[in-house]
Amino acid sequence: MQDNDTAGAEDGTSRPDGRAANPLILKLESLAPLSADDRAVLERISAKPHLVPAGTDLIGEGDKPDGVYLVLDGIACRYKLRASGARQIMAYLVPGDYCDLDVAMLKAMDHSIGTLSACHVVRISLDVIQALLRDHPGITHALRLATLVDEATLREWLVNVGRRSAEERIAHLMCELLLRLRAVGRTAGDGYALPITQEDLADTTGLTSVHVNRTLGSLKQRGLIALSGRQLRILDLAGLETLAEFKPNYLHLGGRDAA
Numbered sequence: 001m002q003d004n005d006t007a008g009a010e011d012g013t014s015r016p017d018g019r020a021a022n023p024l025i026l027k028l029e030s031l032a033p034l035s036a037d038d039r040a041v042l043e044r045i046s047a048k049p050h051l052v053p054a055g056t057d058l059i060g061e062g063d064k065p066d067g068v069y070l071v072l073d074g075i076a077c078r079y080k081l082r083a084s085g086a087r088q089i090m091a092y093l094v095p096g097d098y099c100d101l102d103v104a105m106l107k108a109m110d111h112s113i114g115t116l117s118a119c120h121v122v123r124i125s126l127d128v129i130q131a132l133l134r135d136h137p138g139i140t141h142a143l144r145l146a147t148l149v150d151e152a153t154l155r156e157w158l159v160n161v162g163r164r165s166a167e168e169r170i171a172h173l174m175c176e177l178l179l180r181l182r183a184v185g186r187t188a189g190d191g192y193a194l195p196i197t198q199e200d201l202a203d204t205t206g207l208t209s210v211h212v213n214r215t216l217g218s219l220k221q222r223g224l225i226a227l228s229g230r231q232l233r234i235l236d237l238a239g240l241e242t243l244a245e246f247k248p249n250y251l252h253l254g255g256r257d258a259a
């Protein structure tokens with residue numbers, strides 16, 4: 001790993017006009033079917049994203065929610081800070097992910113959402129979200145499934161921090177992100193962009209940066225992964241999955257028939 005970064009290639013599923021396919025649509029269609037009208041609505045509400053630099057809070061703990069943030073490119077996260085400044089990252093938001101459909105019910109945020117890399121982000125107003133949920137049952141169904149997957153992923157991350165070794169934690173995270181990013185067309189073979197630092201990985205897995213560095217070195221020595229600059233490649237996916245005891249059922253990709 002160079003300059004405390006780990007990253008990977010991305011290819012991006014393309015549309016006939018050469019533009020990358022909308023990751024929100026790809027994500028929701030990996031969970032449930034959408035109609036042409038549903039896709040058109042989702043394209044419309046996710047138009048005109050703005051670029052947000054790395055290390056920027058989209059919304060902070062204690063803030064009053066003013067909309068739903070959708071990530072179209074880059075990686076953001078949910079996190080909490082201790083009084084000491086120690087940070088725990090509780091979720092990654094990758095392209096196609098959004099935060100808190102029901103934020104209108106909250107008077108104040110109980111955690112922060114910030115960018116780990118430069119991100120293209122759209123803020124969707126609460127009125128638009130309410131109209132979506134009221135007028136588009138197909139979209140509503142897919143959004144609710146996505147919320148259930150978020151909850152299942154949080155449970156898996158709890159097991160990761162509480163019951164897996166350092167190698168198993170990082171291996172599991174790499175396997176998970178491969179599938180999540182593949183679902184939205186952001187992988188190249190078994191490689192993908194992961195523009196986050198070793199410190200970010202440490203705050204995600206409950207390890208120190210030094211321990212993360214040693215663990216990444218061990219995974220490379222075992223021939224499971226390759227890191228070059230800002231590129232991550234999984235060289236032995238079966239071996240990495242075996243090490244992590246990775247079972248993708250909690251991601252529910254492919255709808256009710258998913259393994």
